[in-house]
Amino acid sequence: MSELARTHTCGALRAADRGGEATLLGWVHRVRDLGSLIFVDVRDRFGVTQVVARDDEALLAQAKRLRPEFVVGVSGTVELRSDETLNRKLATGEIEIAAREITVLSEAKRPPFQIADETPVSEDIRLKYRYLDLRRERMQRNLQLRHRVVMAARRSLDEQGFLDIETPILAKSTPEGARDYLVPSRVHPGEFFALPQSPQIFKQILMIAGMDRYSQIARCFRDEDLRADRQAEFTQIDLEVSFATPDLIFGIVERLMQAIFAANDESIEIPFPRLPYAEAIAKYGSDKPDLRVEMAISDVSGVFADSRFRVFGDTVAGGGVVRAFVVPGAARFSRRQVDDLVAEAVELGGSGLVWVRRAPDGKVQSSILKAAGPEPLGRVLAAVGAGADDLALIAAGAPDDASRLLGQLRLRLARRQGLIDERRRVLTWVVDFPMFDWSETEGRYMAMHHPFTAPRDEDRDRLDTDLGAVLAKAYDLVLNGNEIGGGSIRIHDQPLQRRIFELLKISDEDARSQFGFFLEALEYGTPPHGGIALGVDRIVALLAGEASIRDVIAFPKTAAAADLMTGAPSSVSPRQLRELHLHTNS
RNA sequence: GGGGUCGUAGUUCAGCUGGUUAGAACGCCGGCCUGUCACGCCGGAGGUCGCGAGUUCGAAUCUCGUCGACCCCGCCA
Numbered sequence: 001m002s003e004l005a006r007t008h009t010c011g012a013l014r015a016a017d018r019g020g021e022a023t024l025l026g027w028v029h030r031v032r033d034l035g036s037l038i039f040v041d042v043r044d045r046f047g048v049t050q051v052v053a054r055d056d057e058a059l060l061a062q063a064k065r066l067r068p069e070f071v072v073g074v075s076g077t078v079e080l081r082s083d084e085t086l087n088r089k090l091a092t093g094e095i096e097i098a099a100r101e102i103t104v105l106s107e108a109k110r111p112p113f114q115i116a117d118e119t120p121v122s123e124d125i126r127l128k129y130r131y132l133d134l135r136r137e138r139m140q141r142n143l144q145l146r147h148r149v150v151m152a153a154r155r156s157l158d159e160q161g162f163l164d165i166e167t168p169i170l171a172k173s174t175p176e177g178a179r180d181y182l183v184p185s186r187v188h189p190g191e192f193f194a195l196p197q198s199p200q201i202f203k204q205i206l207m208i209a210g211m212d213r214y215s216q217i218a219r220c221f222r223d224e225d226l227r228a229d230r231q232a233e234f235t236q237i238d239l240e241v242s243f244a245t246p247d248l249i250f251g252i253v254e255r256l257m258q259a260i261f262a263a264n265d266e267s268i269e270i271p272f273p274r275l276p277y278a279e280a281i282a283k284y285g286s287d288k289p290d291l292r293v294e295m296a297i298s299d300v301s302g303v304f305a306d307s308r309f310r311v312f313g314d315t316v317a318g319g320g321v322v323r324a325f326v327v328p329g330a331a332r333f334s335r336r337q338v339d340d341l342v343a344e345a346v347e348l349g350g351s352g353l354v355w356v357r358r359a360p361d362g363k364v365q366s367s368i369l370k371a372a373g374p375e376p377l378g379r380v381l382a383a384v385g386a387g388a389d390d391l392a393l394i395a396a397g398a399p400d401d402a403s404r405l406l407g408q409l410r411l412r413l414a415r416r417q418g419l420i421d422e423r424r425r426v427l428t429w430v431v432d433f434p435m436f437d438w439s440e441t442e443g444r445y446m447a448m449h450h451p452f453t454a455p456r457d458e459d460r461d462r463l464d465t466d467l468g469a470v471l472a473k474a475y476d477l478v479l480n481g482n483e484i485g486g487g488s489i490r491i492h493d494q495p496l497q498r499r500i501f502e503l504l505k506i507s508d509e510d511a512r513s514q515f516g517f518f519l520e521a522l523e524y525g526t527p528p529h530g531g532i533a534l535g536v537d538r539i540v541a542l543l544a545g546e547a548s549i550r551d552v553i554a555f556p557k558t559a560a561a562a563d564l565m566t567g568a569p570s571s572v573s574p575r576q577l578r579e580l581h582l583h584t585n586s
Numbered sequence: 587g588g589g590g591u592c593g594u595a596g597u598u599c600a601g602c603u604g605g606u607u608a609g610a611a612c613g614c615c616g617g618c619c620u621g622u623c624a625c626g627c628c629g630g631a632g633g634u635c636g637c638g639a640g641u642u643c644g645a646a647u648c649u650c651g652u653c654g655a656c657c658c659c660g661c662c663a
Contacts (some may be wrong), residue, residue, distance in 0.1 A: 030623075037620040050623065068613090085621055113597050117624080119612075121597065122653045177663040197663080223663040225587095347589095387589085389602085437663090451663040505662095548656090550625060559656065 003072040004103060011047025015094040018080040022097055024049055025105070027135070028070045029116045031063070031207045032444070038063040040102075041116075042074060043141060049098040050087070051076070064104045069108035069115060069132075075332040076100045089268040124549070130555060133418060146540045148263040150217055153237050153536075156259035159253055161217035162239060169195060169204035169219070174514050175506070176451055181232070189581040195221035195233075198533055200450060201518050203240040204490055206523050207529040215239040225559075228481065228548040229538055230560045231311035240531035242546065244489060246473060249530055250274075250429060251486070253477065256534075257427065262525040264543045266425065272477070274429040281400055282323075285407015290481025293414040297325045297406045300394065303379050309372035311352075315396040322396045324384045325406055326412050330391035331357045338391070341409065342367065345395065354394040356380055362388075411481065422545070426479050432456070436471040436503070444505045449474040451504055452497070453488040454530075477534065484539050487532025494522040 004489045005279035006025045010015045013022060023413045029043035040051040040063060053063035066072065076099040087093030115135045126133040133139055137296040154164070173180045180194035196202075198220050199231035206214045218238040226232060235254070241249060254270035261268045301322045303311035311320050335339075338355050345353035356366040356377045363412050364381070365376040386392045393409060414420050435455050436445035445467050447453065453465065459470045491497045497519060502512045511519065537549035550556035557563055578586065 030625095032622050032625050033619085034622060034625075035619040037622075039622050039625085041623070048623095052621080054620065082621085085623090087623055090623080110596065113614065117612080119596090119598060122593085123654070124593095125597080127655090172662095178661085200663090222662060225660085228657070229663085230662070447663050454661090558654090560654085562654095564655090 003074075004105075009046035009051045010042050010044040011091055013078055013092050013095050013097075013306045014082055017078045017541075018095060020078045022078050023073060024051070024097060025073050026071070026411070027108075027115075027257070028066050028068055028072055030068065031066050032062065035289045036060060039096075040066055040072075040074070040099075042072060043116075043129050043135075045144075047091055049092045050090070051099050051102075051155065051451065052079075053094050053099045053102065056453070058101065058255065060102075065098070065104065065109070066102070066107065070104055071106035071108070071136075073103040073105055074099050082226045112172055123216070124564055125557065127550075127556070129384075130460070130565045139551070140528050142540070144544065145264060145544055146552050149260050149540050149543065150536065152259040152263035153256060154217070156256045157215040157239065159568070160213070160255065161212055162213040165206060165211065165214050165218060165505065166200040166205075166216060167218065169194070171196045171202075172514075174201075174466070175510065176226050176447065181221045181223050184580040184582055185513060186579050186581075190497065197222050197237055198236065201515075203238060203309075203354060203531060204452065204529065205518070205521055207242045208524065208526045210527075211240075212242045214359070214531075215542075220533075223561075226557070226561060227559075228550075229316060229541070231391070231537065231549060231553065232557055234549070235536040236533040237536055238531070238533045240529060242529045243525040244530035246431070246475060246489060247490075249487065249532055250475075253532055253534070257477075257541055260539060261425070261543070266543070268425060269426060272427045272429050274431050276432045277430055277434065277471075278432065280406075280430050281403050283403075285403040285405065285410065285431055286481070288476065288478045288481055288483045289407070289428075289430075290411060290420070291416070291419050291422045291428055293410065295325050295327065295410045295414060295419075297323050297403055297410070298384055300324050300380050300383050303383060304372075305377050305397075307376055309368055309376070312372075312396050317503065320397050321399045321405055322394060323399075323402045324380060324392050324394040325410055327391045327393060327417070328385045328387075328419070329389050329417070331389045333391060338367075341393070341413075344412070345405060345409060348405055348408050350393070350395055351397060351408070351545070353405075354396075356392045357386070357387055357390065357558065402496060410449055416453055422478070426480055430476045430478055431474075433474040435459075435472040435474075436461070436467045443505060446502060447500075449486065449488050451506070452490045453502055454491045455494075463499065463503065473530070475532070477532070478544055482542060483535075484542070485532050485534035487530065489530035492522065492526040492528045494519055496524055 004025065006022060007023045008287060010024055010026045012053055024042050025045035026042040032039040036054065038053045038060060041048050042051055053059045074097055076097040078095050081094060084419035091149045103231055111132050112125055112129055115132060118138060143260050147236055170183060170193040173192060178197050178201040183193040183195065184247060185193060186190045199216065203214050216238045218236050219233055219235055221233045223232065241252065251524045254272060258268055276492060277287055280287055285297055301316045304322045305316050307313045342353045354366065354368050356364065359365050364377045366377045369377065380394065381392055384392050393406065395405050434448050435453065437448045438498055439446045440482045449472060454473045456473055473489035475487060476483050537552055540573065541549045544552055555563065
């Protein structure tokens with residue numbers, strides 16, 4: 001049977017091939033046994049082809065042996081199917097192979113779930129038997145899409161003058177950022193490599209090294225808790241550009257994204273709109289707004305500035321805001337539904353939620369009707385543009401808190417009300433991020449993006465006066481409410497980089513031991529530069545319509561960062577631990 | 587670290603306020619069938635109800651613990 005040579009894949013044959021000889025190799029997808037007429041669907045990555053066994057007793061006996069997932073070789077004649085028997089659902093449905101010989105190359109145990117069936121299977125079983133799960137059409141489709149996306153990205157970057165360069169996986173641990181995955185060194189007792197959270201410093205050094213434009217499909221590692229869109233290791237399209245401005249990066253990435261969408265037969269318009277961070281927070285309560293949804297948040301503080309409703313009046317007097325948005329068509333919500341919304345707001349950490357609407361007779365209804373009176377509430381409805389069928393939701397508090405709360409409700413309601421058009425793709429740049437973020441737990445400012453991000457030129461002076469007000473040359477790329485990329489223009493002069501470390505309360509000593517090599521490199525002629533990293537897993541998941549990036553990764557880990565197929569992580573031998581100079585408590 | 591959902595046949599699920607023999611569909615096994623393509627028809631096998639305690643005359647069902655999967659908050663420069 002080793003001489004069995006494949007002449008066609010299972011997705012190749014068409015009517016034009018009729019009369020020819022063919023040998024197919026693949027998996028038994030389904031068997032339909034009609035007695036002295038047996039159909040066998042043979043499957044491979046390229047498709048499914050129907051094989052028919054008839055007339056020959058030995059051949060029929062052999063076909064009767066076949067079970068799902070056996071690996072077989074089939075030789076026979078390509079026959080045209082009659083009009084009544086062709087299958088339009090199948091690319092190869094115009095023909096079938098009249099088998100002359102069927103060879104079993106490999107038998108298969110009964111699989112724990114059906115391959116030839118898209119019925120959902122619990123994820124732990126899929127992950128344990130990943131090799132079977134990957135045979136299913138959905139995963140075949142997803143991984144083929146991922147391949148096309150990566151190929152398109154590489155091609156686009158090559159065309160745009162990028163050099164693909166690999167950076168180390170065994171790298172250096174640095175403070176700030178996510179928790180590192182560590183790798184103990186055998187030859188340096190007590191010392192560790194860290195797996196890269198991103199190739200950040202290496203790619204900047206490549207710019208200093210004169211590589212001009214670097215790109216890489218880079219694996220990154222972060223030892224933080226996982227989510228549907230976060231894995232312990234994930235893949236980025238990482239790039240860095242010398243002599244960069246934000247506009248230059250945006251253009252490069254917009255062309256790249258066009259190529260990526262084209263790989264999924266989708267066209268997108270460029271350039272993408274740009275939304276300042278402050279506006280994103282104010283209007284949508286999120287730094288990654290889903291712009292498929294209208295329902296923008298607006299400020300109604302003025303209405304309540306001197307309101308007799310004390311809670312709002314005091315909030316405004318104390319420097320807070322009152323903000324609101326309209327839920328279209330939600331005036332007909334039952335009292336129960338509206339009360340549930342208020343409870344939901346509290347669960348989300350809000351101090352409360354006020355609603356206003358008009359009853360069918362036009363009278364104002366509201367949770368604070370008695371306290372505030374109908375007049376200001378009517379003005380709120382007018383101010384936010386609420387129609388007769390609409391419901392207005394109002395929250396008060398610190399500006400960002402009020403908007404973030406409303407932003408979360410806005411998204412949940414949009415989903416629940418079916419207001420999101422799943423076929424739409426809305427891409428936007430979010431720009432002008434703050435440089436720094438005050439950390440209560442650390443008691444200091446932290447870099448919002450990372451410590452190598454350059455401040456906007458016009459904000460340089462504020463580094464000395466008002467750190468919280470300094471905006472950065474940082475940007476995120478957002479697709480349908482998902483952050484799919486982020487980057488910045490970097491600091492390229494050593495004194496400013498030192499100054500930023502200082503502001504971040506990274507001591508001189510730490511800066512020298514953690515980043516000394518980098519600070520030194522900056523002194524040898526650093527071109528202005530900047531870049532971005534795009535999340536491959538998230539992009540492919542969105543293109544594929546998958547809710548979790550696990551479904552576009554061949555061998556993903558569970559939410560507890562375990563590999564259910566291999567059993568990793570696992571204990572190692574005492575000898576391995578000794579060699580690595582490690583002791584464990586377990 | 588915290589909150590939530592789930593765990594019953596190979597798979598997906600049902601199983602009420604605790605009650606005698608735990609069901610269905612698909613799959614699997616056997617039989618019949620020459621135009622099926624989710625083939626059809628007939629018959630059959632298949633269960634530590636995740637695991638461990640507890641409450642009770644009696645637990646798949648109630649309680650606690652534990653393990654696992656998933657979702658969310660924190661975290662993720």
